[in-house]
Amino acid sequence: MRFVHDGVIFMYVYLAGAIISVFKTLNQLCVNQNLHVPLYSIVNVLVFLFASSHLTQFYCMNSAEQSKWTYGGIIGSAEVNSCLNFIGRQNDVNGIFIDRPIYMTGGYSIVHKDVPLVAMNKYEFLEFDEKSTVPVYTDTLSLQTRPLTHNNNARRLKSFGHISDFISIYNTPYLYKKLIIRTEYNYFVLEEDREFEHLGGFVEVFRTQSSKVMRRTFEPHAEQALLDRASKIPIGTNATVLEHEGHWLAHYGLYKQAEERLVFANYIAPRELGPYRRLLEIYQARGNTDFYSKVLTTCMQFHSMIDCTGPYKPLELHSEYFK
Structure with a gap:
């Protein structure tokens, strides 16, 4: 939740900056037309009223309303x-x-x-x-997906979208x-x-x-x-779990690891259709025709070509991920 709170704070900072920009523009117009309007005083009054209303709202909350602002799930x-x-x-x-x-x-x-x-x-x-970090250039304050060069302004950032x-x-x-x-x-x-x-x-x-x-x-x-x-520990012992991992690894662009899990899933349960379909999608997207043909040939030992080349349907191992 702290990340959501940070987002709310940045939103209000941006909003405050926009308000200041508007009032600066109005102030410049008033100066050009020789009008004397205490714009900054108006801004201060508006900020005071806004802060006062929020403070009053929080201080006057009853226990039922306060419970909406607390989180009773993960502790520790x-x-x-x-x-x-x-x-x-x-x-x-x-x-x-x-x-x-x-x-x-x-x-x-x-x-x-x-x-x-x-x-x-x-x-x-x-x-x-280090393999999942994203380069950030402080001179542009923007995320770059291209490889890092020898740039003194470059820093590496970890994010939830890159694993x-x-x-x-x-x-x-x-x-x-x-x-x-x-x-x-x-x-x-x-x-x-x-x-x-x-x-x-x-x-x-x-x-x-x-x-x-x-x-x-x-x-x-x-x-x-x-x-x-x-x-002595294998990659996995459950084909369903390995297929689930392989799908999400491919989702994150980790195709080599996804291939490893899906191939092992086929080794454990060679008649399962899902791993074949996901592998075929990966090889097709990456233009790997040799491996595509090999997987398709193996799949057709147990299923028809139409079934093998059909769209992959992700396993709903955890249903809330698909809501």
Whole structure:
């Protein structure tokens, strides 16, 4: 909700700027015509009346009206930010994993470190790293989708619309595999009663109420045990979940990862039509005729050509995403 509040604030700032521009124009017209109208005094009076009306409205609210301005859903934001504040004071932070919704972190700006992040969205974990950043040029204050050049004014920005990976909450073994193999993720923010693994390799370094911070120790024997376990974990074990992940990865333009999940979904359940259709759409859009032909040939072993080449209908694994 804090992002919505920021948007409202920017809207009012823009509106105030527009009002000032109008009054400046009127003031200039009055000066040109030798009219003496206290325009700035009028502006001040209007601002005072506007602020007074809003203050009166808030102060006079009853409990039923106040409840509309509160949010009783996700709790624990203060705990998560306390953990992130602790992590931000450390000197060895290379990557962060949070098993709570990313909306509880305020964009995790409290960390003050440009490091990769994996955090929960709602029914999936999203990864944000250097591959998913968007360049921002301070001289133009505009987002650019073209590749960065050697420009001193260029900065990189993480946004919710640009991710590096999408992992369903129903595919947590693969999430575990990713976090172990990607050794840059060395700080974890977990709920108090949640254990990440039992092979060692992580130590608790901070705790607040029902949240804790675990740090990866990189102890050689524990690391080897972790890597051995991770190497035995497949991409997924449920074709429906893999198809769901593949669809959303393609939606975000992560075609290589989408292809990997969808191909494995076909390997697990070769008669399922959905992964074939989504793969064919991806290959057709990217002009990859060789792979398109191979997938179509495989699909036609179980379905007709009309069925294989029909439009893909996304799985409604979480129905609220399609309202």
